[in-house]
Amino acid sequence: xxxxxxxxxxxxxxxxxxxxxxxxxxxxxxxxxxxxxxxxxxxxxxxxxxxxxxxxxxxxxxxxxxxxxxxxxxxxxxxxxxxxxxxxxxxxxxxxxxxxxxxxxxxxxxxxxxxxxxxxxxxxxxxxxxxxxxxxxxxxxxxxxxxxxxxxxxxxxxxxxxxxxxxxxxxxxxxxxxxxxxxxxxxxxxxxxxxxxxxxxxxxxxxxxxxxxxxxxxxxxxxxxxxxxxxxxxxxxxxxxxxxxxxxxxxxxxxxxxxxxxxxxxxxxxxxxxxxxxxxxxxxxxx
Ligand code: AMP
Ligand code: ZN
Ligand code: FE
Ligand code: FE
Numbered sequence: 001x002x003x004x005x006x007x008x009x010x011x012x013x014x015x016x017x018x019x020x021x022x023x024x025x026x027x028x029x030x031x032x033x034x035x036x037x038x039x040x041x042x043x044x045x046x047x048x049x050x051x052x053x054x055x056x057x058x059x060x061x062x063x064x065x066x067x068x069x070x071x072x073x074x075x076x077x078x079x080x081x082x083x084x085x086x087x088x089x090x091x092x093x094x095x096x097x098x099x100x101x102x103x104x105x106x107x108x109x110x111x112x113x114x115x116x117x118x119x120x121x122x123x124x125x126x127x128x129x130x131x132x133x134x135x136x137x138x139x140x141x142x143x144x145x146x147x148x149x150x151x152x153x154x155x156x157x158x159x160x161x162x163x164x165x166x167x168x169x170x171x172x173x174x175x176x177x178x179x180x181x182x183x184x185x186x187x188x189x190x191x192x193x194x195x196x197x198x199x200x201x202x203x204x205x206x207x208x209x210x211x212x213x214x215x216x217x218x219x220x221x222x223x224x225x226x227x228x229x230x231x232x233x234x235x236x237x238x239x240x241x242x243x244x245x246x247x248x249x250x251x252x253x254x255x256x257x258x259x260x261x262x263x264x265x266x267x268x269x270x271x272x273x274x275x276x277x278x279x280x281x282x283x284x285x286x287x
Contacts, residue, residue: 001257002271003264004033004058004278005074005186005214005242010042011062012129014247017042021049021057027256031056031275035074035242037129038063038092043080058278061085062186063176065169069193072186073169073205074214074240075176077282082179088167095164096128102162103133107153112142130154131250146250170208177209182281184212184240189224202235211281215239216267218259225267238277241267 007013008020015023017034020042024032032055034046043059050057058076065071078085100116107114114136119127122136134149143149153159167175173183185205193201202210215228216239232239243264245256253260267274 001027001029001268002031002056002241002275003029003243003245003257004031004060004076004240004274005035005062005217005244006032006256007036007062007244007246008034008042008046009124009126010039011036012126012131012246012250014249017046018049020245021046021053021055024256025053025055027258029055029257031058033058033060033076033242035060035062039089040078040080040082040085041089058282059181061176061181063172064166065172066166067169067191070187070190071169072190073172073176073210074184074186074242075172075179075181076184076240076278077285078176078179078181084175085179088175092164093128099162099164100127100133103130103154103159106159106162112137112140114140114142131246135249169205173205173208173210177285180282180285182211182278182285183209184214185210186214186242187217187219187244188213188215188228189217189220199231202231206235206237210237212238212240212278214242216241216264216270218243218254218263220263222266238281239270239274240278241271241274 008015008017034042036042040061047057059078059080061075061078063073104114119132119136122139123132126132134146137143137149143152176183213228213232215225215232243254243256243259245254258264
């Protein structure tokens with residue numbers, strides 16, 4: 001089993017990078033990738049654990065690009081010592097902190113007494129991601145679940161307009177390429193685009209250097225998987241397989257390797273092809 005989309009506590013997952021790799025290995029995953037949001041800070045630790053447990057490891061990152069929707073680009077094979085990526089990570093950290101503080105102010109203005117101390121208390125010291133705020137709202141009784149907190153507050157225009165600066169998709173793709181990595185479009189369903197605008201976006205991303213699509217994703221229906229696979233074949237892109245595991249706190253329904261209610265199990269027949277195409281694409285960049 002392979003899982004090329006997992007988050008650790010270095011972004012907004014529940015587990016330390018070492019723990020995450022142990023969880024993956026225990027779940028029967030033989031090749032994994034760590035793809036924290038906008039950071040490569042957990043790669044060295046996860047890689048060392050993967051090496052000691054004898055499971056395959058592909059360094060990764062998930063970059064949030066500027067868009068009205070969730071446009072996320074996965075980068076595989078990136079060098080975690082790349083100076084530009086490290087600078088990007090540091091800049092993003094300050095943008096996230098500024099966004100967090102603006103969100104706290106808005107909640108307070110709206111009569112919800114959330115504080116930085118409370119967010120850190122609920123999240124073992126972490127506070128930089130929207131999911132950390134969402135969990136705190138649940139703990140304080142202002143939402144029923146993380147998902148509910150996003151629907152009620154974080155995804156509404158009032159809160160969403162406080163979003164942090166993000167790179168354009170082509171800038172994200174270029175940064176991944178320059179760091180020796182291969183760019184893949186994450187969870188395309190979250191773009192919520194009809195066929196024609198989706199194809200237009202895809203053509204633009206391919207011109208920037210996109211090489212793959214995350215066809216097999218926990219929340220894709222089998223119809224969506226078929227649709228994205230057909231599109232990938234048509235455009236000469238390869239497909240990847242990822243759960244987007246964050247641990248039960250953030251996304252309780254998603255299991256490592258198998259996804260939501262086993263939604264990734266039928267990707268098994270495609271694993272070898274995914275790995276060989278991804279690995280040759282990474283080799284290609286390094287040449
Ligand atoms: P951030 O990068 O801090 O803006 O947060 C993005 C994270 O929030 C990603 O992990 C998303 O999967 C997560 N997220 C977005 N919407 C939801 C939702 N409705 N329920 C749970 N997590 C969400
Ligand atoms: Zn996340
Ligand atoms: Fe994502
Ligand atoms: Fe993710």
